[in-house]
Amino acid sequence: MTEANYYSEKIHGPHQYFELGDFELEYGITLPNAKLAFKTQGTLNPAKDNVILFPHMWSGTSSSMEIFVGEDRPINPNKYFVIFPGQFANGFSSSPSNTPAPFNGGAFPNVTIGDDVRAQHRLLSEHFGIKRLELVLGWSMGAEQTYEWAVRYPDMVKRALPFAGTAKTTPHDYIFVRSHEDALKSDPAWNGGFYRDQSDVHVGLRRHAQVWSVMGLCQDFYNKEAWRELGFTSLEDFLHRFWEAYFAPMDPNNLIWMGWKWRHGDVSRHTGGDLKAALGRIKAKTYVVPFSRDMFFPPVDCxxxxxxxxxxxxxxxxxxxAHFAMFCLTQSDRDQIDACIRDLLAEKVD
Amino acid sequence: MTEANYYSEKIHGPHQYFELGDFELEYGITLPNAKLAFKTQGTLNPAKDNVILFPHMWSGTSSSMEIFVGEDRPINPNKYFVIFPGQFANGFSSSPSNTPAPFNGGAFPNVTIGDDVRAQHRLLSEHFGIKRLELVLGWSMGAEQTYEWAVRYPDMVKRALPFAGTAKTTPHDYIFVRSHEDALKSDPAWNGGFYRDQSDVHVGLRRHAQVWSVMGLCQDFYNKEAWRELGFTSLEDFLHRFWEAYFAPMDPNNLIWMGWKWRHGDVSRHTGGDLKAALGRIKAKTYVVPFSRDMFFPPVDCxxxxxxxxxxxxxxxxxxxAHFAMFCLTQSDRDQIDACIRDLLAEKVD
Incomplete structure (x- = not known):
């Protein structure tokens, strides 16, 4: 499968695109003709006060979190206008895989969580004229974006719900994300980010999947052979048909550039490195929700x-x-996560 | 530094060698002129009943655990005769790095914890005439060997003290050890295990060190910047001068073959897969001692x-x-581990 096939509306559904023009990135490079992909559900009401923003996780697209929206789901599209914004390097928004020279492939500039959130803010203000958000929520790197929103635009965010993520990347996160990136780069076919087709780097993608399988779940999951309930017949079967299959169609550069963003996430850069001051800015009613066995974001860190x-x-x-509770693979996971969203939306906030 | 330099008595002190002859391995291959390196401290008494066996961990040598022996240490060499047996693939005993063709380098046969323990048993019985052990203890893969000893030769082992290791490798252990091996193999210079000098594979060794740094310690260690107390000035400084420096002089094949042993450790193969029956065989007074934040061997698994x-x-x-408490880098670690050894040796055992 080629990258063109994977990052397609056939797989991820129809997207809209917001043209950012020449977008100056946090690290100084200007990305020409930058674009932010997004999806929406529901209808923006005339007062423009029924908006929920739901950014997605690393490796995801704007379609990844749609499972939480529906008439019988915690976010009802008859009531709310839900925006699923993309992020740079997700394969639909400006990314290594879809940007022309000089910023194609391995030459794509480093992008940050702050760049994503500034682009999303422009979408909301310039395209929709939205001034306030009922809720910003996200999982993992979506949680990083949620924190960035709540710290950067405190008056705009009424409620914030970061699932399984941190406002400042921990050093342990930093080193394991880099080790994941290095697994991709270790494939000679990666070639500094310049390959003809993503499938040329399939060895790196497989290696990366194997490394991910270690921290992406947890000891208990494997001890209890919880993969059986998910329809797999052995550990190896699970490693190939779940982990390798998940990453196989993706673009290595997109994963690497999103990973760079992940490991450099830090809201305290708004306050000269003072995390307490940065988080103290948040005005949103906030639920901080880690997952009990998450090896990436242990509850104690959150x-x-x-x-x-x-x-x-x-x-x-x-x-x-563990970290993958957000996929709602079990009813218990789904019920607990749904309850967090429902309860926070039910909170009275001025 | 070449492998010949690292696996030398200049660095690891004088060794003795027990000739095993043509040694049939558990998986069926016969290793010609096999040898088991070992070190000793103290004097074997005439009754031969003052013996402690202290096998070493993955990546180690017979010198690795000597820090626990001394007149003011928990194991007093004036009282005990301590044997530090080697293991296959440790660079002194028969290993990929020192075995002639046809079993040189990448053609070295797979060896098991059972092979190590059978070789050690022959050393004890044939060379020393020892019939019973006051204590077998070890850390990590040394714990695997301790369990193998206690299950395989229950009448010989009076006390057993496995630190931070399991009798049966968990599936999570299995996949992360394999991911470590794969980091080494990912270097094209590894070349299926056939390279001229270990330093040719330095990129793989560095990559392996980076992957090890993730699970080898723990979130808390990095959050608290505990590397500062160990004399490092930044996270990157620690990653280079501790992790990369530790692995840089080692032989990639030796690490890979020891890793294969690690991830296939399982005492229940003596009882048709019944772990309860296998561990039920143990007659030794046993302390099972995990380390609180160990990501390899969580206390709950032990x-x-x-x-x-x-x-x-x-x-x-x-x-x-975390897993590295056994290096006694802090006084607290040393005191707690020492106490386990002292207390178990003080236990009356028939």
């Missing part, structure tokens, strides 16, 4: 940040699926 | 096995150094 957020609560989703 | 061992106790060493 709780340390929650304590610095004025109007916040700490909730833990208990799940054997 | 406790599950401890419950299957008849005359056993469960103790946890609380340490920020």
């Amino acid at each position: 709780e340390a940040e929650q304590k610095l957020i004025p109007n916040s609560e700490f909730r833990v989703v208990d799940s054997l699926q | 406790e599950a096995e401890q419950k299957l061992i008849p005359n056993s106790e469960f103790r946890v060493v609380d340490s920020l150094q």
Whole structure:
């Protein structure tokens, strides 16, 4: 499968595109003709006060979080206008895989969570004229974007719901994300990011999937052979048909550039490195929700940040699926996550 | 530095060698002129009943655990005769790095924990005439060997002290050890295990070190910048001068073949896959001692096995150094580990 096939509307559904023009990135490079892909559900009401923003995780697209929206789901599209914004390097928005020279492939500039959020802010203000958000929520790198929103635009965000992610990337996160990137780069076919087709780097993609399988789930998941309930017949079967199959069609550069963003996420750059001051800016009613066995974002790391957020609560989703609870592979995961969204939306916020 | 330099008595002190002759391995291959390196401290008494066996961990040599022996250390060489046996693929015993064709380098046969323990048993019985051991103890893969000893030769082992290791490798252990191996193999210079000098594979060794740094320690260690106390000035400084420096002089094949052993460790192969029956065989007074933040061998995994061992106790060493508590980099780690050894040696055992 080629990258063109994977990052297509056939697989991910119809997208809209917001033209950012020549977009100056946080690190100084100007990306010409930059674009931000997005999807929406529901209808923006005349007062423009029924908006939920739901950015997506690393490796995802604007379609990744649609499972939480529906008439019988915690976000009802008859009531809310839901925007699923893309992010740079996701394969639909400006990315290594779709940008012309000089910024094609391995020459794509480094992008940050701040760049994503500034682009999203322009979409909301310039394209939709939205001034305030009922809720910003996201998982993993979507949580990083949620924090960036709540710190950067505190008056715009009424409620914030970061699932399984941190406002400042921990050093442990930093090194394991880099080790994931290095697994892709280790394939000679990666060639500094200049390959003809993503499938040329299939060895790197497989290696990357194997490394991901270690921290992406947890000891307990494998001990209990929880993959059986998900329809796999052996550990090896799970490693090939789940992990390798998940990453196989993706573009290595897109994953690497999103990973760079992930590991450099840090809201405290708004306050000269003072995390307490940065999180103290948040005005949103916030639920900080880690997943109990998450090896990427252990609850204790999330709780340390929650304590610095004025109007916040700490909730833990208990799940054997570790970081992947958000995929709602079990009813228990789904019920707990749904409850967090429903409860926060039900909170009265001025 | 070449492999010949690293696996030398200049660095690791004088070794003795026990000639195993043509040694039939568990998987059926016969290794010609096999040898088991070892070191000793203290004097074997005439009754031959003052013996402690202290096998070493993955990546180590017979010198690795000598820090626990001394007149003011928990194992007093004036009282005990301590044998530090080698293991296959450690660079001194028969290994990919020192075996002639046809089993040189990448053609070295797969070896098992059972092969190590059978070789060690021959050393003890044939060379020393030892019939019973006061204590077998070891860390990590040394713990695997300790379990193998206690299950395979239950009447010979009076006390067993496995630190931070399991009797049966968990599936999570299996996949992360394989991912470590793959980091080495990913270097084209590895070339299926046939390279001229270990330093030719330095990129793979560096990559391997980076992957190890993720699971080898823990989130807390990095969050608290505990590397500062160890004399490092930044995270990158620690990654280069500790992790890369540790692995840089080693032989990639030796690490890979020891890793294969690690991930295939399983005492239940003595009882048709029944772990409870295997651990039920143990007659030794046993302390099962995990390290609190160990990401390789979480306490809960060790406790599950401890419950299957008849005359056993469960103790946890609380340490920020995670799996590496055994290096005794802090006084607290040293004190807790020393106490386990002293207490178990003080236990009356028939």
